Amino acid sequence: MRFLSSRRRSRAAKPLLLAFALFVTGALYAGFAPATQVSADAGTSALVAEGKALFQVSCSSCHGLNGEGTTQGPSLVGVGAAAVDFQVATGRMPMAHPGAQAPRKQNTFTEHEIAAMAAFVAALGPGPAIPEPPVYAPGNLDERAIARGGELFRTNCSACHNFEGGGGALPNGKYAPSLRGVEPIHIYEAMRTGPQQMPVFSAGAIPDAEAAAIIAYLEELHAQPSPGFTLGGLGPVSEGFFGWIIGVGGLCLIATWIASRGARAR
Ligand code: HEC
Ligand code: HEC
Structure with missing residues (x-):
């Protein structure tokens, strides 16, 4: 029981x-x-609100109060946080005065202010986000990956930036800047957002691993001290031309000197 x-x-x-x-x-x-x-949510929306206030003071004269664009500047809907981080951290924005190109200059915003404006622009429409360090920091890639980065650079970038990343002129008074000393995060963001004349290289065209290889290649290239005398990385054709002029010119001078000595001895 x-x-x-x-x-x-x-x-x-x-x-x-x-x-x-x-x-x-x-x-x-x-x-x-x-x-x-x-x-x-309150944290993000506070950051967005802060970014909006900053944006309306510093950027809205050209980009509109809500980033919709004006005759002075393009719409920022869908350009993404990465575009804001790239443009403001490299000092390109706020543009000082309209011109052929927004040049790099001293950035006057703090990291927090940039993050806030980036959050505001990201809230306008989906676009590339600011990457985390593991995505763009080359870390310890092996020689093969770096060599692959070099190949990718020569295929995709050297037409404008020159084969050594030294930069070059473009039509209409524009130019592709030198990539020497550019922070890895900004190289990554430039690829993903395609500033001005530069095309966008999406993750479909250049996946993150390949982007990191290109960054590692540029770091290695620019970390190497030039072996003494350089011609400024003008490219194989111009450097060959210098070699021709100086080499053949030198030989001519020596030949003339020998001939004159011979004439005197006679
Ligand atoms: C004097 C006008 C002016 C001011 C002020 C200005 N911009 Fe711009 N901005 C431009 C112009 C013009 C372009 C387009 C540049 C080009 O493509 O040649 C541009 C481009 C951009 C882009 C790139 C858009 C893209 O398609 O990738 C971003 C992001 C941007 N601006 C953000 C800002 C932010 C943030 C501020 C404020 C801190 C700001 N701008 C202030 C004129 C301005
Ligand atoms: C069609 C020409 C063109 C090609 C191809 C091109 N770029 Fe650019 N790039 C430019 C121009 C023009 C600028 C300057 C944009 C500006 O000032 O807003 C630029 C800017 C940059 C910057 C910013 C440099 C700085 O001083 O802040 C980086 C980094 C960069 N490019 C990397 C690359 C890489 C990596 C590739 C290949 C995957 C590439 N570019 C391909 C034209 C090009």
Whole structure:
């Protein structure tokens, strides 16, 4: 008898225990979940609001109060946080005065202010995000990956930036700048956002691993001290031309000198 009743009791206790557990879980969830969600949203929207205020002071004269664009500057809807980080951190924006090209200059914003304006522009429409260090930092890629980076650079970039990344002129008074000393994060962002004349290289065209290889190649190239005398990395054709003029010119001078000595000796 006793055995039976205790079994009956435990049979009733199980559903009760389950209901109690569900209740506690539900109560805990109700207590915590919305709170954390609200605070995360409040954090982002505070950053967006801060970015919007900064943007309206520094950028809206050209890009419009809501980034919609004006006759002075393009719409920023969908350009992404990466474009803002690249343009502002390299000092290109705010543009000082309209011209053929927004040149690199001293950036006057703090990292936090840039992040806020980037968050505001990202909220206007989806676009490339600011990358995390593992994405763009070359780390320790082996020689093969770096050589592949060099190949990719010569195929995709050297037409404008020159085969040594030294930069070059483009039509209409524009130019592709030298890539010497450019931060890895800005190389990555330039590829993903395609500033001005530069095409966008999306992750479909150049996946992250290949982008990192290009960055590693540029770092290695520019870390190497030039072996003494350089011609400024003008390219094989111009350098060959110098070699021709100086080499053949030199030989002519020596020949003339020998001939004149010979004439004097006679
Ligand atoms: C004097 C006008 C002017 C001001 C001020 C200005 N911009 Fe610009 N901005 C431009 C112009 C013009 C371009 C287009 C450059 C080009 O493509 O030649 C541009 C381009 C950009 C781009 C690149 C868009 C793309 O398609 O990738 C971003 C991002 C940007 N601006 C952000 C800003 C931010 C943020 C500020 C404020 C800190 C700012 N700009 C202030 C004129 C301005
Ligand atoms: C069609 C020509 C063209 C090609 C191809 C091109 N770029 Fe550019 N690139 C430019 C121009 C023009 C600028 C300057 C944009 C500006 O000032 O806003 C630039 C700017 C940059 C910058 C910013 C440099 C700085 O001083 O902040 C980087 C980094 C860069 N390019 C990397 C690359 C890489 C890597 C590739 C190949 C994957 C590439 N570019 C291919 C034309 C080109």
